[in-house]
Amino acid sequence: MIDASVLERVLGSALRTGGEFAEVFAEDRRSSSALLDDGRVEELTSGRDRGAGIRVVVGDTTGFAHTADLSEAGLLAAAEAAAAAARGGGGGVRTIALTRQQASRGYEIEIAPVEVPKARKVELLTRADEIARSTDGAISQVSVNYGDSLRRILVANSDGLFAEDETVRTFFAVSCVATGDSGMQTGRESIGHTIGFELFDRYDIDELARRAAGRAITKLAARPAPSGQMPVVIGSGGGGVLFHEACGHGLEADLVSKGASVFGGRVGQQVASKGVTVVDDGTMSREWGNIAIDDEGNRAQRNVLIEEGILTDYMWDQLRARKEGRASSGNGRRQSYQHLPMVRMTNTYLLAGTEEPEAIIASTEKGVYVKHLGGGQVNTATGDFVFGMTEAYLIENGEVTEPLREGNLIGNGPEVLQRIDALGNDFAMGPPGTCGKDGQGVPVGDGVPTLRVSSLTIGGTAA
Amino acid sequence: MSPAFFEPPDDDCAALLQTAERVAARAEPGEQLEAFVARSNYTSVRAHAQQIESFTSASSAGVGVRVVRDHRQGFAWAGSLDPDVIDDALAEARDNARFAEPDEWVGLAEPDGVAPVPFDAFDPSVAALSADRKIELALELERMVLAGDPRISGVRVAGFSDSTGRFAVATSTGIAGTSRGAWCSMSVLALAADGDETYTGAGSTVGFSPEALDLDEAAADAVLRATRLFGARPSASRRLSVLFEPRVAATLIGILGSSLTGDRVLKGRSPFAERVGERIATGALTLIDDPTDHRSYAADMFDGEGLACRRNELVVDGVLQGFLYDSATGRRAGRPSTGSAVRGVSSTPGVGCQALAVLPGSGSFDDLLAGIDDGVYVQSMTGLHSGVNVVSGDISVGVEGLIIRNGELAEPVREVTIASSLQRMLLDTSAVGADIEWLPGGTACPTLVVDEVSLSGS
Numbered sequence: 015m016i017d018a019s020v021l022e023r024v025l026g027s028a029l030r031t032g033g034e035f036a037e038v039f040a041e042d043r044r045s046s047s048a049l050l051d052d053g054r055v056e057e058l059t060s061g062r063d064r065g066a067g068i069r070v071v072v073g074d075t076t077g078f079a080h081t082a083d084l085s086e087a088g089l090l091a092a093a094e095a096a097a098a099a100a101r102g103g104g105g106g107v108r109t110i111a112l113t114r115q116q117a118s119r120g121y122e123i124e125i126a127p128v129e130v131p132k133a134r135k136v137e138l139l140t141r142a143d144e145i146a147r148s149t150d151g152a153i154s155q156v157s158v159n160y161g162d163s164l165r166r167i168l169v170a171n172s173d174g175l176f177a178e179d180e181t182v183r184t185f186f187a188v189s190c191v192a193t194g195d196s197g198m199q200t201g202r203e204s205i206g207h208t209i210g211f212e213l214f215d216r217y218d219i220d221e222l223a224r225r226a227a228g229r230a231i232t233k234l235a236a237r238p239a240p241s242g243q244m245p246v247v248i249g250s251g252g253g254g255v256l257f258h259e260a261c262g263h264g265l266e267a268d269l270v271s272k273g274a275s276v277f278g279g280r281v282g283q284q285v286a287s288k289g290v291t292v293v294d295d296g297t298m299s300r301e302w303g304n305i306a307i308d309d310e311g312n313r314a315q316r317n318v319l320i321e322e323g324i325l326t327d328y329m330w331d332q333l334r335a336r337k338e339g340r341a342s343s344g345n346g347r348r349q350s351y352q353h354l355p356m357v358r359m360t361n362t363y364l365l366a367g368t369e370e371p372e373a374i375i376a377s378t379e380k381g382v383y384v385k386h387l388g389g390g391q392v393n394t395a396t397g398d399f400v401f402g403m404t405e406a407y408l409i410e411n412g413e414v415t416e417p418l419r420e421g422n423l424i425g426n427g428p429e430v431l432q433r434i435d436a437l438g439n440d441f442a443m444g445p446p447g448t449c450g451k452d453g454q455g456v457p458v459g460d461g462v463p464t465l466r467v468s469s470l471t472i473g474g475t476a477a
Numbered sequence: 478m479s480p481a482f483f484e485p486p487d488d489d490c491a492a493l494l495q496t497a498e499r500v501a502a503r504a505e506p507g508e509q510l511e512a513f514v515a516r517s518n519y520t521s522v523r524a525h526a527q528q529i530e531s532f533t534s535a536s537s538a539g540v541g542v543r544v545v546r547d548h549r550q551g552f553a554w555a556g557s558l559d560p561d562v563i564d565d566a567l568a569e570a571r572d573n574a575r576f577a578e579p580d581e582w583v584g585l586a587e588p589d590g591v592a593p594v595p596f597d598a599f600d601p602s603v604a605a606l607s608a609d610r611k612i613e614l615a616l617e618l619e620r621m622v623l624a625g626d627p628r629i630s631g632v633r634v635a636g637f638s639d640s641t642g643r644f645a646v647a648t649s650t651g652i653a654g655t656s657r658g659a660w661c662s663m664s665v666l667a668l669a670a671d672g673d674e675t676y677t678g679a680g681s682t683v684g685f686s687p688e689a690l691d692l693d694e695a696a697a698d699a700v701l702r703a704t705r706l707f708g709a710r711p712s713a714s715r716r717l718s719v720l721f722e723p724r725v726a727a728t729l730i731g732i733l734g735s736s737l738t739g740d741r742v743l744k745g746r747s748p749f750a751e752r753v754g755e756r757i758a759t760g761a762l763t764l765i766d767d768p769t770d771h772r773s774y775a776a777d778m779f780d781g782e783g784l785a786c787r788r789n790e791l792v793v794d795g796v797l798q799g800f801l802y803d804s805a806t807g808r809r810a811g812r813p814s815t816g817s818a819v820r821g822v823s824s825t826p827g828v829g830c831q832a833l834a835v836l837p838g839s840g841s842f843d844d845l846l847a848g849i850d851d852g853v854y855v856q857s858m859t860g861l862h863s864g865v866n867v868v869s870g871d872i873s874v875g876v877e878g879l880i881i882r883n884g885e886l887a888e889p890v891r892e893v894t895i896a897s898s899l900q901r902m903l904l905d906t907s908a909v910g911a912d913i914e915w916l917p918g919g920t921a922c923p924t925l926v927v928d929e930v931s932l933s934g935s
Contacts, residue, residue, distance in 0.1 A: 048576070051744065052743075052744045054577075054578045054580055055576065055577050055578040056550070056577060056578075056580070057550050057551070057552055057573070057577055057825060058551055058552070058573035058574075058576050058577060059552045059553065059554070059573065059824075059825070060552075060553040060554075060566075060569040060570075060573060061553070061554050061555070061823055062553075062554075062555045062556070062562070062565070062566070063539075063555065063556035063823075064556065064557075065537075065556065073528070074525075074526075074528040074529075074530065075528060075529045075530065075531070075532070076530065076531040076532070077531070077532050077533075078531055078532065078533040078534075078535075079533065079534050079535055080533075080535045080537075081535070081536075082537060082538065082556055082557045095534050098608075099532035099533070099534060099608070100532065132572070132573070132575075132576045133576060136576050154745050155744055155745045155746060191745060191746060191868055193745070197748065197869055197870070198745075198746070198748065198868050198869050199868070199869050200866060200868045200869065239873075239896075241714045241896065241931050241932075241933040242714040242933055242934070242935075243935065269633075272525065272631060272633050272668075273630060273631050273668055273670070273675070274631075274633045274668055274675075274677070276675070352535065352537065354531055354533065387863075388862075388863035388864075389860075389862050389863040390860060390863055391859045391860045391861075391862075391863070391875070392859075393677060393859065393877075395668060395675045395676060395677045396674075396675065396676060396677075396891060396892075398859075398875065398877075398891055398892050399859075399875075400859050400860030400863065400864065400874070400875035400894070401860065401863055402860060402862075402863025402864050402873075404863075419869075419871055420864075420866050420869070420871050420873065421864065421871065421873035421894070421896055422860045422863060422864035422873045422874060422875060422894050422896075423894075424860075424875045424892055424893065424894050424933070425892070426892055471711065471892065471893070471894065471933050471934060471935075472933060473864070473873040473874070473875070473894025473895070473896050473933045474873065474896055474931070474933065475873075475896045475897060475931040476931075
């Protein structure tokens, strides 16, 4: 994208006012999407965005500027703006010598989406629409989304790091509305991987459309969710967001260092039930949160956060790690070149246990079985988190019975981690997610086996 | 091409409009062409522990090109206004249009003779504010919070940001519009600690000029919210009244507004689709969407398709009046556009609310509080994106706040949810306050009291 010699000059210029660390992050992103709604392919969209963000660090202060102009003059202007924002005491000339690093994600993209005819993408939409509508006469509306992106990034910094990466992601989602006597209900299914158009060799679109339709239909007969505390069984693959919210955000080093996490100062302590091992793993091949390098040029890693219930480490970006005199854990990510990086998750999951999933349900006398969770949100200071159930059922006498209407569940992270009393042997990754933090969204994955929390508060309306 | 009654407010807007018009003029026979171009500048200062954590300054520009041919629509956008980039976007949009399926209602907006209400919220003091002063303001806000209460243990971030933006839209159908705006805002997230409890409280202030920022109020808000929750615990599950302060109530009103948009209604995704003329809410509720009200931070002259913004009545005395439309959904519904197209550079226009406002009812916050025997005062909600289904209307969200007992604020509560449905909550609203607040997002809302809401807790 940019010559090493240009980058060296830009970094040198960025440090001229006394900065200790300077970085150029350049990005070139192409995206395409197609939308079917109301029985018709409404629109295809193509997008192109490229530019560079330059940061200069002096002490605790970061100066940041971004530009869409990738010429040397454009980059130098941005470097000057970033340097002006972070004025240091000293100054002088520093020579930067970049060393190119090779990062590999260990697998190849098989079919570049840009090579696939648009007509083929449109066919997928109409196929999914037909299948969803033919599933049941109560399906009253369907929308189908296709999206792909090619993101090339380049990171060069004053420590001499010079790394590049290219990431391809492909996404597909079907959303249905079912209408019945009780009103309207919705069902959605999505797939997304850090791969190309081979996504559609791995998944059956018909099956996906049927599941989305089925979820909406099932909920037409749903009764109001209960209100109050009871055991909750979470289905395999459907509930990784629980850990993303219950402990993931609280283990981000930027929040910890500001005293804004209930998990601050607790490394080495028992924070979860004994069998609980939580991992954040950017190297997980083909998963939605897969990265070869993070957005600060550091190699992705598999980081064990909680091992057998004991808190082992937080997640780190370059700045926090630098301050603590340790290495980044490869969790410095950003939405785009227009944003500063911060500590972010990648693929966050809970390792499988040994129990049969059926046995976990059978041993639950009364509770809720959440087959599929929606998004969630956490207040890291208190640890209180919510997450939505998009497909849930009552458990009565050890059996899954009636479907429940949507609602949120609420719990407290440190308490819920201690209340995990059953872990299944059926681990699976869940659908693709977008994690939001301070206004920036990044793609993340999550996964869980079937598990039970002995008590969570269900936010329904039934007494 | 521009209508005689409209002049661009400055040279930069005129230049943007010229760029847009040049693209629109390239329409081929049988083709409709629209260009939406925008430029913005912003700075952002984040302070933490009396240090400047980051200082960001940037400018960006972009273009979105929409092509309609044979009632098929294609779109492409790019984050640059370079001529070759615009050429690429135009070619891509044309190619994309070939793959959409035709729809007789699809097409660009046409001039409708409605004159825009002049509005130019562009105070030069925003752009003139020095970097040093911005830094001082961020540090000052943090200091005010730190000094606000002995239990304040820190500030996660105190920030200042400002932005100036201009956009222009032009079409081959004769639309031409451009406007500009400048805003500044500050926000702070306070941390309060006592024993092993830590709570957060947010405060913010927005203005069309730096002088309009109210740091005292932002700091006091953040401190109060962070410090009044000590000892909070779940409350017993039951049905009770909920008192939503204006900024929380505005969220509920936003959910209602989004379900009154033409796209949702026409495509069978609104629970209110067949209910025009019916009573859907308490008689005390009147809701309008009025981007021509210049008190709103979202006020504007033109919508995303270049039509004049206008005042639209959605609910009057509890009775549903109608829906919002852009030009395509309006054509399909047999109605004129309500000037409600919202968009950015990277998306085609969609129907949306611009400046929702609930008209004031009667009673102060204290009056409303005094009327509640058993209730909860909500200071913040979480899980909106997972707990609100805008199609079914089901709502279930996590809340923090204070229990209300016999008309007075009592013990704090957390780790509880409240649940109902949007349809029920509108009818169960028992009080609409007189205390209208214009909120950062551009919405105006008073305090609302909703009865018969399910609280889930211990």
